[in-house]
C-alpha cells in the first residue's frame with residue numbers, strides 16, 4: 001500500500017476506560033487499519049487486541065443507515081423528518097398526559113461528553129425530569145457514591161502510570177489483564193520495578209497469575225477480608241497515626257468495628273496468616289495503591305465495599321501523593337465522562353446536586369429556563385421496574401439492557417409495557433428490536449468530541465470517516481430533536497460549541513478548551529481555569545469533602561441476597577474476557593476478535609464437573625444447562641482449576657447464552673447497583689442426542 005495515500009487520524013480507543021491513544025488509518029474515505037499512538041502517555045505506543053481491531057466493526061454491512069419506524073410489527077425505513085417528528089410528538093404527548101416523570105432517558109457511556117451533556121440538558125430543560133441515568137449504574141455507581149462519601153470525590157485518586165511509584169499494589173476484584181489490558185501492563189511493569197503486587201480474586205485470573213501473592217477469597221466476602229486486614233494492621237500498630245489525626249474523622253468507630261474481624265477464614269476462605277501477611281505488606285509499604293473493579297462494585301453492598309477500601313487507604317495514610325490512592329478501573333471508554341456530564345438522576349454536570357437550590361438557580365439561569373425539578377429521578381433498573389406504570393415512554397441512547405441488565409426476561413417484559421420506546425444506536429441491538437422508532441447513530445470514528453478516561457483525563461476524539469447512509473452523530477440527532485420539540489438552548493453547530501456550553505457551568509471542566517486538548521496528554525480534571533495545569537492526583541493536603549477530611553465508615557458484613565441451597569447449589573459470577581467488550585455489539589462484529597472467542601461458556605471446577613458427569617476430554621464440547629430462579633441458558637462447560645469449587649463463572653458478552661438471564665436484581669440501597677456478581681444457580685448436563693459431538 002502506498003503510504004502517501006493514507007491519512008492518520010489521532011483519536012482514542014472506543015473500548016475500555018483506560019483511554020489509549022491510537023491513529024485510525026484512512027484510505028479513500030474508509031478505515032483500513034489502526035496504529036498505536038507512539039507517544040501517547042496512557043499506552044506508550046501499545047494497544048491490546050481490542051484496540052488493535054477497533055476499526056473492524058465500523059464498516060459492517062449491518063450498520064443502521066436509515067431511521068426506522070415500526071409499522072404493523074415490522075421496521076420500515078423513513079426520513080429523519082418523519083422519525084424525529086414522531087419521536088417529538090409521542091414524547092410530548094406522554095409528558096402532557098402523564099406528567100414530566102413519565103419519560104425516562106438512558107444514556108450509554110460509549111457516547112461523548114458533549115452528547116451525554118446534551119442528553120442531561122434535554123431531559124432537564126425539555127421534559128423537566130431528572131429521570132436520566134447512564135450505564136455506570138451497572139459498573140461503577142458504587143465507586144461514585146462510595147468514594148464521594150469517603151473522600152469527597154467519586155473519581156479515581158491517581159493516574160494509572162502512578163503504579164510505577166508504588167511499592168505495593170493491592171488489586172482486588174479486577175482482572176485488569178483482560179478487562180483493562182493496558183492498565184494490567186502497568187501492574188506488570190510495577191512488579192518488574194520491584195513493587196509487590198497482591199491480587200485478591202475468587203478466580204485465578206490472568207491478572208492473579210501475574211501477582212507476587214494471590215489471595216483466593218469467597219465471592220462477595222470483600223468487607224470481612226478488608227476489615228480483617230485493618231484489624232491486623234491496628235493490632236500490629238501499623239496504622240498511620242499522624243494521618244488519622246490530622247486528615248480523617250471517625251477512626252474510633254472503625255476500630256471498634258474491625259475488632260470483630262480477627263479471624264474471617266470461615267466467611268472468606270482465606271487463612272488468617274495470609275490475611276495478616278498481605279495486610280502488613282500493604283501497611284508496611286512506603287507507598288501502597290489500591291486498584292479495583294467490578295468484583296468490588298457489582299454487589300448489593302457495592303458502596304460499602306468501596307468505602308471499606310477507602311477505610312484501608314485512610315488507615316495507612318495512602319491517599320494524596322504519588323504511588324498511593326484508591327483507583328477504580330472504569331469499564332467503558334467514557335463511563336467517567338457520562339457521570340461528569342450529569343447524565344445522572346441526582347446531579348447536574350460536575351456533580352452539582354439537583355436538590356441544592358443554589359445549583360438549580362445556577363442551571364436555570366445558564367439554560368434560561370424555569371422550574372427545574374428538585375426530586376432525584378429514577379435509576380436505570382428502576383426505569384425498567386417502573387415501565388408501564390410511572391414510566392410510559394423511554395429514550396435509550398447506545399444502551400443494550402436486553403443483554404446488560406440483570407434478569408433480562410424481566411427487562412423484555414417491562415420494555416413491552418411501554419407506550420413508546422426510542423432507541424438510538426449504531427446497530428439493531430437486542431434492545432432496539434423492542435423499539436417503536438430506531439435512530440441510526442454515527443460511531444466514535446465518525447464524529448468529533450471528547451472522552452474522559454478512568455484517570456479523569458479529558459481527551460479529544462476526531463472524525464476519521466463519514467457515517468454510513470443517513471446515520472448522524474448523536475449530538476446532531478439530539479440537537480435536531482430539541483429543535484423539533486421546540487426546546488430552547490440547543491443552537492449548536494459543533495461539538496466545541498457544546499463543550500463550551502458545558503464547561504462554563506461545570507467547575508471541574510471550567511479551564512478546559514478544545515485548543516488546550518490538542519496536546520496528546522489531554523487534561524485531568526479538576527481544571528477550573530484556563531491557567532490551571534489539571535490535577536493528576538486528588539486529595540493532596542486536603543480531601544475534596546466540605547470539611548477537607550477523609551471519613552472512616554464502620555461497616556459490617558452483609559451476606560449476598562441469594563445464597564446457594566440444595567436446589568441451586570452453585571454461585572454464579574459473571575465477567576469480561578480479553579477479546580470481547582460489554583454486550584458484544586462491536587467486538588462480535590470484528591472478525592479478528594470473534595475468531596478468538598466465537599461463543600460463550602461456563603467455567604466449572606474439575607471436582608464439580610466430575611460430580612455432574614462432565615468429562616474432561618480434549619476437543620470435547622460438553623453442553624450444560626445453567627439455571628437460576630429467573631431463567632436458564634445452555635452453553636459449553638469449560639473445566640478449569642482457575643475457578644474454586646462451588647463457583648461457576650460466565651462471560652456476559654454472548655447473546656446465544658446470555659448470563660444476565662440468570663442474574664439477580666437485588667440492589668445496593670445507596671448506589672442502586674444490582675448484585676450482578678453473585679446469584680445461586682444449578683448446572684446440569686444436557687444429554688447428547690446422537691453419537692457425534694453436539
Ligand code: SF4
Pocket residue numbers: 013014015016017018019020043046047048049050051052180181182183
Ligand atoms: Fe482500548 Fe482499553 Fe485495550 Fe487500551 S486497554 S487498547 S483503551 S480496550
